[in-house]
Amino acid sequence: MQAWKEYQSKNKDRFLNELLELLRIPSISARSEHKADMKKCAEAVKERLLQAGADKAEIFETSGYPVVYGEKMVDPTKPTVLVYGHYDVQPPDPLELWHSGPFEPVIKDDKIYARGACDDKGQFYMHIKAFETMVQTNSLSTNLKFIIEGEEEVGSPNLATFIKEKKDMLKADVILISDTAMLSLQTPSIDVGVRGLTYIEVEVTGPNRDLHSGVYGGAVANPITILAKMIASLHDENNHITIPGFYDDVLESNDTERAEMAKAPYDEDEYKQDLGVKELWGEKGYTTNERTGIRPTLEVNGIWGGYTGEGAKTVLPSKAFAKISCRLVPNQTSAKMTEVLIKHIESIAPGGVSVKASEHHGGDPYLTPVDSIEYQAAAKAIETTFGKSPIPVRGGGSIPITSLFQSMLGLKTVFLGFGLDSDNLHSPNEKFDLANFYKGIETIPYFHKYFAEMKGD
């Protein structure tokens, strides 16, 4: 639509500056010292929704961080799209690896560098600006609802309760989320599946106090060594996960599906070069795309124990810790796999130490049917603005709330992601390409248009 194009190019710079303001707020949900920043960010998002044209916007307190809700109901007979996003971000550490402050956004080589630039402030903000575009050009073809939450990066512990309490308010026809990546602007793609997640913390306790490694070394189980042996035992020589029952519920992809997936462009040398590794690593018998898409994985996200400071300390520590998470695929469930994981971890603890494993958070995997209206509408929108139809891919990340929406609201989710795998999500120097940001704002209105049309048919 010409009107959209004009409005957007006229307001291009303002759209960007508004996003940069949002990125300056260190809304780190995992760090309690950022409570005030979280509140400030929620307030800002509410204001932006009203400015963009929402009839009403409200901040709903939860027992954690608040959810920002906004809506514009144009016509009850029109379909309603519920846009989900999150205003919280991952902790920025290690800080020393950032080229510029994680919360002092800079534009370099047409990219926005900041924590949250892509995950997810930059992406949900595209929806607010697309919404504004449609409002200002009187071309809203759907009713719109927004929920922008503040606890996605810590597992949305309070979202289920919120949805339960606001079931009526959240009534809609589809969930629209931009919190994923596409292959590239040249090769657009749509995530049709996301992996589930189970995340635990393990505490291994040996002696009841830190010991002198000279006086006791060699006679007492060292919890670090034991934890290392436990972690080492979780993958076999083919990098299959050794946990009994781990693969039981995995929905194996058939050869046709794998062939379809194999069409996604992939250059192993480029991939290795980008990561700076000489060799790749992974489950034998699967390609890189399969390892990150259709296979469950187990990664150690953090480990610590003993003396980690400057210099040397000859200590045999009392405790060692690890954070371990698994990515899950259909039809695994987070609840069951967490139980399987914890049970196994505790079962392999040798005598001489005690092991405590506790759950952090999780989410179930999710698949979007490619023959669904929401997928078709999204595909057509991308075709319109990219000039080619998107490749359906299985993303590696997890968006646990999709299964929540399905079970509690009976709604399907479509992932209209405009990020790139190279955006350094959860890493230093997270970025979002300006081209992707603007392409998203340009594409989203078409989704609403086509979704309304297809629903209408």
Next chain:
Amino acid sequence: MQAWKEYQSKNKDRFLNELLELLRIPSISARSEHKADMKKCAEAVKERLLQAGADKAEIFETSGYPVVYGEKMVDPTKPTVLVYGHYDVQPPDPLELWHSGPFEPVIKDDKIYARGACDDKGQFYMHIKAFETMVQTNSLSTNLKFIIEGEEEVGSPNLATFIKEKKDMLKADVILISDTAMLSLQTPSIDVGVRGLTYIEVEVTGPNRDLHSGVYGGAVANPITILAKMIASLHDENNHITIPGFYDDVLESNDTERAEMAKAPYDEDEYKQDLGVKELWGEKGYTTNERTGIRPTLEVNGIWGGYTGEGAKTVLPSKAFAKISCRLVPNQTSAKMTEVLIKHIESIAPGGVSVKASEHHGGDPYLTPVDSIEYQAAAKAIETTFGKSPIPVRGGGSIPITSLFQSMLGLKTVFLGFGLDSDNLHSPNEKFDLANFYKGIETIPYFHKYFAEMKGD
């Protein structure tokens, strides 16, 4: 000697209060922020030497922390005893496990609780007070020299240079050190051997940046997992160390020696109960005392990598680190074993990661001949004040500088240790029993007396 006893009981409380003052100085050599405290502590030690009766005392700067030297030459024809000690202490963390401030010494149940109470402020201070006793009672039977250094806990990196430069100043007949433990006041013992040490830091690097564990998990080597596998591979199922050549130079003890050692009282249930463990752990085929005395060991002293903060972060980290040290026994050498260890660690690194291993510090193992004059003098001194002759034992700790004294000054060392294994060296709530402190002050003058007599014969 009656005069000694009287003088000591008259000044008992002052001796203790002087030590407490010394313990209030946080002289942590491993932490650069304590530079000023180190200087302050050196100054204090120098003052105490002069007050005790040294003809001269001096602070010698090194390229690290200074060495405090003091001496009293009574008669060039008399033998000279060089007392070694160290005024630096181990870092106190984890702080939360201390019942009272590590540098706010308290007396509880007739024990002094503070970092350095036993290792080594409490023990070298016994020598200063024993020295004072002999001076004040005009009963010095030897010339005395003191070197109290400030870098023992970080491997005495500058001591060799100091000794080389001060060779003449340090001329003596024997080195006397109290930096070890005895079995108990009821079962006195003398360490006739200490283990050597090699200490390295390992850095494993996978991808060139922290990655999103969802986007990349399962396709890239996780440095934590790799480090865990490397550490796990260092001990086999019998807890033998698997490093090729690790045991090549080990001087195996014969059955007579092992039988002699087995005489040391040992109660496994008590041992386990004290440590709060259900099972012990160690090299198959050896007793606990052998594992900590005559066998080389490998312990992980610290490990860290990825996200170790509050909450959950789904990161696949770029780097993982570990501090690993080995205790060495005759005839292993620190230089060779460090090389063997580093070479092995680097050799087992799989493709997909790069590994850097660097040396922290080390020291060679040492043995005191039980038929030497210094041992005989020490044994007789203990017999005099304890009423029973000591058991010769092999200590598990390392006092690397002994081999320095041997090679650079041609001097044998005798370990007259009055600590206990239960003193929590290098751990929270380090303590030193008042009874041991006073027993040490009482015993040391007899060593000088008997050593002079035996030398005279």
